[in-house]
Amino acid sequence: MTDFQSLGLSDNLLHAVAENGYDAPTPIQLKAIPLVLEGRDLMGLAQTGTGKTAAFGLPLIDRLLDEDKRAQPKGTRALILAPTRELVNQIAKSLISFLKKTPLRVTSVVGGVSINGQIKRLSKGTDILVATPGRLLDLVDRRAVDLGTATYLVLDEADQMLDLGFIHALRRISGLVKQDRQTLLFSATMPKQINELAQSYLNEPVRVEVAPAGRTADKITQYVHFMDQKAKGDFLLEQLQSKPDGMSLVFCRTKHGAERLMRKLSQSGVAAGSIHGNKSQGQRDRAIRDLREGKINVLVATDVAARGIDIPGVSHVYNFELPEVAEAYVHRIGRTARAGAEGEAVALCAPEEIGLFRQIEKLIGIDITIASGDVPPMSAATGRSKRGGNNRNGKPAGKKPFRKGAASGDNDNRANSRQQRRRRPNNRKSAA
Numbered sequence: 001m002t003d004f005q006s007l008g009l010s011d012n013l014l015h016a017v018a019e020n021g022y023d024a025p026t027p028i029q030l031k032a033i034p035l036v037l038e039g040r041d042l043m044g045l046a047q048t049g050t051g052k053t054a055a056f057g058l059p060l061i062d063r064l065l066d067e068d069k070r071a072q073p074k075g076t077r078a079l080i081l082a083p084t085r086e087l088v089n090q091i092a093k094s095l096i097s098f099l100k101k102t103p104l105r106v107t108s109v110v111g112g113v114s115i116n117g118q119i120k121r122l123s124k125g126t127d128i129l130v131a132t133p134g135r136l137l138d139l140v141d142r143r144a145v146d147l148g149t150a151t152y153l154v155l156d157e158a159d160q161m162l163d164l165g166f167i168h169a170l171r172r173i174s175g176l177v178k179q180d181r182q183t184l185l186f187s188a189t190m191p192k193q194i195n196e197l198a199q200s201y202l203n204e205p206v207r208v209e210v211a212p213a214g215r216t217a218d219k220i221t222q223y224v225h226f227m228d229q230k231a232k233g234d235f236l237l238e239q240l241q242s243k244p245d246g247m248s249l250v251f252c253r254t255k256h257g258a259e260r261l262m263r264k265l266s267q268s269g270v271a272a273g274s275i276h277g278n279k280s281q282g283q284r285d286r287a288i289r290d291l292r293e294g295k296i297n298v299l300v301a302t303d304v305a306a307r308g309i310d311i312p313g314v315s316h317v318y319n320f321e322l323p324e325v326a327e328a329y330v331h332r333i334g335r336t337a338r339a340g341a342e343g344e345a346v347a348l349c350a351p352e353e354i355g356l357f358r359q360i361e362k363l364i365g366i367d368i369t370i371a372s373g374d375v376p377p378m379s380a381a382t383g384r385s386k387r388g389g390n391n392r393n394g395k396p397a398g399k400k401p402f403r404k405g406a407a408s409g410d411n412d413n414r415a416n417s418r419q420q421r422r423r424r425p426n427n428r429k430s431a432a
Contacts, residue, residue, distance in 0.1 A: 004058075007033045013062050016098045026051040027210040033059045036184065041205040043158070043198060044186040050210070052186045053094045056080075056154050060184075061098055063152075064127055071105070071125030075149035079177060080130045082156045083166065084304050085110040085281055086288065091156060092130045104128065111135040112281030119144040133161075133169040140176065147176040158185035158198060159327065174201060188334065189327040219337040222345045222366075224357065226373030229350040232320060233264055236348065239318070240270050240298055247291065248316040250300045251332050253324065261320060262300040272298040275305050303328050311335065319347040326359040351376040 004017050004025055025033070028046035035042050036059035046052055060078055071077050082088045092108035099106060107126035109118045111134055118135075122145050129136075129145070139145045153174070155161045161170060183202050190198070199205070227235060240248060252258040255276040262274035273287040273296045284304075290296045291311055299305070303323065314336045323329050329347075336343025347368065349357045354376050361368060 008037050009033070009058060010062050010065065012065065012102065013058060013098065016100060016102075017058065019100070020097050022054070026055075028052055028208065029055045029058075031208045031210060032056065032186075035206050035208065036060065036182075037062060039063075039182055041183045041202040042185070043190070043195075043202065043205050043207045044184070045190055045207070045209040046186075046188065052156070052188075053091055054098075056156075056184050056186055057091070057095050058098065060128070060152060060154065061095065061102075061104065064104055065102060070103075071127050072146070072149050073125050074122055074144065075125045075146045076107075076122075076127070076129035077150060078128045078152035078154070079147060079150045079173075080128065080154040080156060081133060081136070081161060081170070081173065082130065083132065083160045085112060085132060086275075086284065086305065087156065088130050088132055089285075090310060095128060095130070106130065109135050109139060110281065111138075112284075115139070115142075133166055133173060136173065137169055140173075147173065148178060150177045151181050152184075153177050153181055153201075154184045154186070155201075156186050157331075158187040159189050160187075170201075189330055219342045220333055220345050221342070222333070222347070222368045223371040224347040224349050224368045225371050226349050226351075226375060229352070232348045232350070233261065236261075236318060236320060237265060237268050237270065239346070240265065241268075243316065244297070246297060246315045247294075247311075247313045248298045248318060249305065249311075249314055249332075249335050250298060250318040250320050251305075251323070252300060252302060253321045255302055257321065258300045258302050265298060265300070270298055271296040272300060274300045276302040277304060303332070305335070312341075315343055317343065317345045319345070322347060322349060322353045322356040322360065324356065326356070326363040329360045330364065346371075349373075354378060 004014055004022065007025065007030070009017070026046075028044055028050050032042060032044045032055040036056060042056075044052060044055060046055075064077055067077075069077065080091060082091055088108050088110050092106050095106045104127040105125075106128045107118075107121050108130045109122070110132050115135070115138060118139065119142065122129075122139065129150075136145070140147065155170075160166070183205075185198055185202065185205075225235065236250065240246075250261065252261055255278045258274050258276045259278070262272050265272040273290055275284050275287045279287070287296075287299060288305075288311065291299045299311075300320075317333045317336045319329065319332060323332065333343075333345035336345065347357070347360075355378065357368075358378070
């Protein structure tokens with residue numbers, strides 16, 4: 001099979017696919033679409049940027065059109081969950097592009113914006129609801145949406161959705177959706193412990209894997225520079241100033257660190273913006289739009305921008321700070337080299353991060369090219385290190401267990417820590 005016609009999609013949908021400029025299906029689309037059309041539960045694993053949204057979106061739309069039904073008031077026929085606001089909005093936008101000349105409606109709900117408008121839109125019902133878990137549960141609690149009408153459940157970026165920071169919300173949502181449903185999980189990585197957990201949500205699933213979990217895109221050239229933490233700011237500034245026409249994403253671990261770095265770059269003449277959990281939804285949308293339109297050429301972000309955000313033209317991804325969870329590295333650098341393009345991923349590694357760096361190399365299965373600096377010994381990241389490194393016996397420390405919200409790098413979900421809820425006992429507004 002070499003084109004969409006051979007996959008079993010309807011003529012109306014094939015016309016929409018052609019209008020969107022899709023010439024040939026990607027490997028994940030080739031394997032997943034026929035299985036979804038058959039009604040099978042599916043776990044799809046593929047590198048980021050390979051078309052997972054269309055892999056579940058196209059056959060889902062086809063099945064909804066074939067049923068020829070209407071959504072009930074406050075109801076939805078299909079529910080798609082994603083971990084971040086940006087990914088929800090991107091999925092909804094992609095699906096809408098396939099729905100022209102059809103009666104199907106797509107509604108997206110995320111935190112950070114007025115809930116009243118979302119309640120009004122949901123009152124009429126929707127065929128496809130794309131949501132973050134926190135805001136969705138807010139709407140459920142207000143009886144603004146009935147999930148009992150949904151016969152399809154899709155989890156995008158399933159490894160993060162099944163992380164401990166989401167598991168309680170996911171269990172509740174899963175219990176509200178029809179048990180006689182079709183469930184689809186898609187992700188770029190699927191750690192063993194998350195894979196085992198995912199099985200409880202699927203009924204005799206088919207596993208579709210087009211690349212080893214954790215493998216990075218072939219067209220991404222990866223480099224690492226070893227240096228002290230204090231030297232990173234000036235080094236990054238020099239790198240960015242030498243590429244004034246490039247479009248770059250810079251990843252930090254924390255919201256405050258990302259904002260400080262953005263201000264440093266801006267004060268030095270770099271057109272930079274930032275995106276993290278302390279930004280309103282309008283500010284986050286505006287920063288992404290500014291990067292797309294060329295008003296800025298550097299976006300400093302936490303891992304809220306590491307998953308699913310598709311910004312054409314990103315030439316460089318800088319890991320200013322290495323992620324605590326190795327899988328997040330794969331998602332971060334997947335923001336470049338999209339749709340067949342080439343890109344560079346540059347990691348800045350301080351001595352205390354060598355443990356994290358070794359975990360990344362182990363996950364992706366390659367030795368990252370050393371561009372400068374000397375490799376610090378593992379003893380440089382002893383048990384005193386806050387992240388990664390060696391344990392007290394001098395042996396390499398393994399991966400830290402998943403923490404609540406660890407994979408997101410950004411407290412964007414209502415299902416995060418109890419401590420946060422105690423701090424804001426009266427805050428009903430979801431930040432998801």
